[in-house]
Amino acid sequence: MAMPDHIYDEIRKELDGCKNPLFFFDDDPDGTAAFMLLYRYKQEGRGIPIKSAPMLDLKFLRMVEEAQPDKIFVLDVPMIDQGFLDKMRVPVIWIDHHGPFKRDRVKYYNPLNYKEKDNTCTTGNCYHIVKLARPQDLWIAMIGIVGDWQFPKELMEEFRKQYPDLLPKKIKTPDAALFGSEIGKLVKIISFMLKGSMADVNKCLQYLSTIKSPHEILRQETPEGRYIYNKAQSVWQDYDRLLEHAKSKKSRDKVLVFTYDGSNSFTKELSNEMLYLFPKKIIVVGRKKGGEYKLSFRSSTPVRPILQKALAGIDGYGGGHENACGGCVKEKDWERFLEQFREEVKKGKR
Numbered sequence: 001m002a003m004p005d006h007i008y009d010e011i012r013k014e015l016d017g018c019k020n021p022l023f024f025f026d027d028d029p030d031g032t033a034a035f036m037l038l039y040r041y042k043q044e045g046r047g048i049p050i051k052s053a054p055m056l057d058l059k060f061l062r063m064v065e066e067a068q069p070d071k072i073f074v075l076d077v078p079m080i081d082q083g084f085l086d087k088m089r090v091p092v093i094w095i096d097h098h099g100p101f102k103r104d105r106v107k108y109y110n111p112l113n114y115k116e117k118d119n120t121c122t123t124g125n126c127y128h129i130v131k132l133a134r135p136q137d138l139w140i141a142m143i144g145i146v147g148d149w150q151f152p153k154e155l156m157e158e159f160r161k162q163y164p165d166l167l168p169k170k171i172k173t174p175d176a177a178l179f180g181s182e183i184g185k186l187v188k189i190i191s192f193m194l195k196g197s198m199a200d201v202n203k204c205l206q207y208l209s210t211i212k213s214p215h216e217i218l219r220q221e222t223p224e225g226r227y228i229y230n231k232a233q234s235v236w237q238d239y240d241r242l243l244e245h246a247k248s249k250k251s252r253d254k255v256l257v258f259t260y261d262g263s264n265s266f267t268k269e270l271s272n273e274m275l276y277l278f279p280k281k282i283i284v285v286g287r288k289k290g291g292e293y294k295l296s297f298r299s300s301t302p303v304r305p306i307l308q309k310a311l312a313g314i315d316g317y318g319g320g321h322e323n324a325c326g327g328c329v330k331e332k333d334w335e336r337f338l339e340q341f342r343e344e345v346k347k348g349k350r
């Protein structure tokens with residue numbers, strides 16, 4: 001286990017000791033599955049996915065005022081603005097596996113603070129919090145774990161026993177699970193479920209909180225499962241079109257850049273799949289929106305240090321994991337940023 005047992009107990013007590021929790025979570029499979037696990041356990045409160053930027057800041061103050069929570073949980077969100085924490089009048093519990101960061105006025109749980117290099121995903125940690133009460137939610141945990149390219153042996157084998165059709169014996173690596181199995185398909189469905197209008201996303205989240213088995217979605221066995229499946233299908237078509245486009249991009253050096261204009265944010269999903277298809281490249285996927293590029297970086301070697309150096313003198317920011325991170329760069333600085341990025345990649349090779 002990534003964190004000591006008593007830590008998981010401590011977080012469970014935080015959950016037990018509140019009546020109306022507000023959950024902020026990253027809108028990817030890891031953040032969403034982490035929220036689902038805690039929400040299905042608690043059966044109270046509400047959740048708000050953090051879309052478009054990997055940061056919880058004062059923009060979200062209004063939502064806190066509306067929800068009037070007695071406790072706030074922040075799941076899989078890499079950054080919290082100290083200004084936001086200073087304004088909170090209720091306890092804030094932050095469970096994450098990025099950074100680690102230092103912030104005041106928050107209870108911060110990160111496996112990296114316990115074991116060096118243990119970046120067990122937020123879902124994996126949340127499963128340890130609730131598993132005794134809800135062992136039947138292992139399939140929910142799998143969505144976040146596989147979605148974050150992780151493959152913890154024991155849990156995977158347990159899941160394989162429960163759902164051999166979703167994770168066949170031959171699948172032994174996270175990328176094979178993500179891109180070549182039914183559990184991987186479910187990860188994509190949940191990813192795509194989170195696109196589009198907030199009203200519809202909330203409806204899907206509400207449905208997902210009642211679903212008992214992954215087959216309800218994959219085989220469309222219940223109205224709730226079918227709704228989520230169909231919603232994902234329509235988004236999937238947009239995604240496939242962009243993926244085809246991205247695959248046709250040629251790059252002469254190590255860096256493969258693909259940018260697009262569009263209403264849906266697919267940078268995480270596209271960059272993951274592009275790295276799977278082009279494992280030797282450093283993948284940069286950007287979506288142009290409101291005068292800036294929202295970016296995802298993927299590489300089989302550390303890319304975060306390159307990103308951080310390339311941001312020197314650039315109007316933008318970035319962060320995340322060593323090999324998978326995100327960022328944002330103003331349009332006016334985009335070309336210069338790319339030059340600096342390529343330059344840093346070259347320097348690294350020398």
Ligand SMILES: [Mn+2]
Binds near residue numbers: 030031076097121148
């Ligand atoms: Mn994560």
